[in-house]
Amino acid sequence: MGVKYSSFADVDIRAFDAVVVGCGFAGATVARELAERGGKNVLVIEKRAQIAGNMYDEFDDAGILVHRYGPHIFHTNDKRAFDYIRRFTDWRDYEHVVLADWYGTYMPVPFNKNSMEIAFGKERAAHLTDKLIATFGDERKVTINELREQDDPELSEIADFVYKNVFLYYTQKQWGLTPEEVDPSVTARVPVFISRDNRYFQDAYQGMPANGYTALFERMLDHEGIVVCLNTEAESVFDLRFFSDDEDAPLESIFIKDRRFDGPIVYTGPLDELFLSRFGRLPYRSLDFVYETHDQKHVLPCGTVNFTVTEDYTRITEFTYLTGQESDKTSIMKEYSHSYDDPKTQIPYYAILSEKNNAHYERYRLLVSPLENFYPLGRLAEYRYYNMDVIIGRALALADTLVG
Numbered sequence: 408m409g410v411k412y413s414s415f416a417d418v419d420i421r422a423f424d425a426v427v428v429g430c431g432f433a434g435a436t437v438a439r440e441l442a443e444r445g446g447k448n449v450l451v452i453e454k455r456a457q458i459a460g461n462m463y464d465e466f467d468d469a470g471i472l473v474h475r476y477g478p479h480i481f482h483t484n485d486k487r488a489f490d491y492i493r494r495f496t497d498w499r500d501y502e503h504v505v506l507a508d509w510y511g512t513y514m515p516v517p518f519n520k521n522s523m524e525i526a527f528g529k530e531r532a533a534h535l536t537d538k539l540i541a542t543f544g545d546e547r548k549v550t551i552n553e554l555r556e557q558d559d560p561e562l563s564e565i566a567d568f569v570y571k572n573v574f575l576y577y578t579q580k581q582w583g584l585t586p587e588e589v590d591p592s593v594t595a596r597v598p599v600f601i602s603r604d605n606r607y608f609q610d611a612y613q614g615m616p617a618n619g620y621t622a623l624f625e626r627m628l629d630h631e632g633i634v635v636c637l638n639t640e641a642e643s644v645f646d647l648r649f650f651s652d653d654e655d656a657p658l659e660s661i662f663i664k665d666r667r668f669d670g671p672i673v674y675t676g677p678l679d680e681l682f683l684s685r686f687g688r689l690p691y692r693s694l695d696f697v698y699e700t701h702d703q704k705h706v707l708p709c710g711t712v713n714f715t716v717t718e719d720y721t722r723i724t725e726f727t728y729l730t731g732q733e734s735d736k737t738s739i740m741k742e743y744s745h746s747y748d749d750p751k752t753q754i755p756y757y758a759i760l761s762e763k764n765n766a767h768y769e770r771y772r773l774l775v776s777p778l779e780n781f782y783p784l785g786r787l788a789e790y791r792y793y794n795m796d797v798i799i800g801r802a803l804a805l806a807d808t809l810v811g
């Protein structure tokens with residue numbers, strides 16, 4: 408059958424039981440569940456010209472499948488989320504490897520026994536590894552703060568090396584911070600992995616949709632109960648009614664096409680944008696992606712290389728490793744991180760979590776919390792970072808509640 412698209416102007420809102428805003432994993436999962444399990448008619452509105460949210464992928468001019476909103480690798484320990492997405496796609500087993508480019512030498516990330524040999528030489532690495540195993544046990548992840556707490560100068564030396572050569576500059580670039588501004592609680596979590604396991608993730612289930620994410624979403628949304636309106640922004644089609652004119656007065660109801668909509672409205676966009684940023688914009692980091700195609704099979708030794716001590720970009724990803732596509736050409740993508748200043752031309756990628764920003768978000772959340780049929784869901788609406796599997800899990804849980 409295929410996805411049913413419609414222009415918003417042609418929609419008869421009386422035909423729908425539920426409205427979903429946004430077509431990433433949060434929106435698409437809820438829409439599918441409400442339609443399939445709940446037997447509901449679901450209207451999905453999406454402001455972009457395409458489905459699949461940040462997972463959107465497409466073939467570039469060289470015929471290479473590339474991700475347009477950041478490289479996405481699926482990994483989880485949540486069997487329900489894993490089984491759920493595999494309903495809509497064949498699966499390609501893939502385990503992501505990330506190397507740090509350390510002044511032109513590659514070392515595995517997270518920093519592990521193999522990285523230690525590259526950084527300190529085989530002999531000294533063997534000595535340091537023995538010490539790590541004696542202190543913490545083998546095959547364990549310890550944080551650089553745990554290393555420092557041991558009061559052993561050699562363990563502190565490992566912690567200092569990882570901090571300076573793997574963590575600091577990368578984090579500064581990613582978040583636009585000076586070294587002093589880097590939050591100690593983040594530093595505390597930087598791991599050293601006492602292992603030879605070079606995989607970036609250790610989750611039980613890992614891989615990629617065999618034909619890409621967009622194809623997966625096309626199957627998710629291919630249901631007789633779902634209609635998708637692209638190029639449609641919630642704020643321009645929702646008529647918000649408040650309890651009073653007070654700036655902090657909460658939402659009383661939402662009208663769509665002149666009718667009060669009482670069915671569930673699952674909203675997966677940013678809450679501040681829905682209210683036209685009346686309390687100011689929520690802070691995010693944004694990204695620029697610069698693509699290059701090369702006439703060779705591979706440019707990098709693995710899927711992603713992080714530039715931890717040099718370069719303005721944070722990392723480069725080479726897609727054919729992720730997708731398994733065979734070609735004589737290859738496409739890579741450099742990622743530049745910058746502040747999010749203009750919602751018209753930029754995309755909010757990473758919420759900048761802090762006490763102040765969380766309180767700022769909370770002020771928006773209080774505007775919607777009394778409205779019983781309104782459900783904020785997803786990385787934007789909840790102003791959090793969530794991996795795909797967590798979002799699918801949360802969307803399934805919400806659907807459980809809505810379907811009953």
Ligand SMILES: Cc1cc2nc3c(=O)[nH]c(=O)nc-3n(C[C@H](O)[C@H](O)[C@H](O)COP(=O)(O)OP(=O)(O)OC[C@H]3O[C@@H](n4cnc5c(N)ncnc54)[C@H](O)[C@@H]3O)c2cc1C
Pocket residue numbers: 428429430431432433434452453454455459460461462476477478479480481482639640641642675676677680681694756757784785786787793794795796798
């Ligand atoms: C650079 C990057 C790399 C990542 N890599 C991984 C990875 O490797 N593995 C992993 O598990 N997770 C990864 N993630 C996280 C992953 O992107 C999220 O888990 C996922 O996008 C969450 O889905 P979502 O539906 O909440 O949000 P999104 O995918 O962002 O979908 C939200 C949708 O809502 C639409 N929208 C927003 N506002 C409105 C509006 N007002 N009206 C209508 N539509 C609107 C947007 O256009 C978008 O399509 C990565 C994230 C980033 C930023």
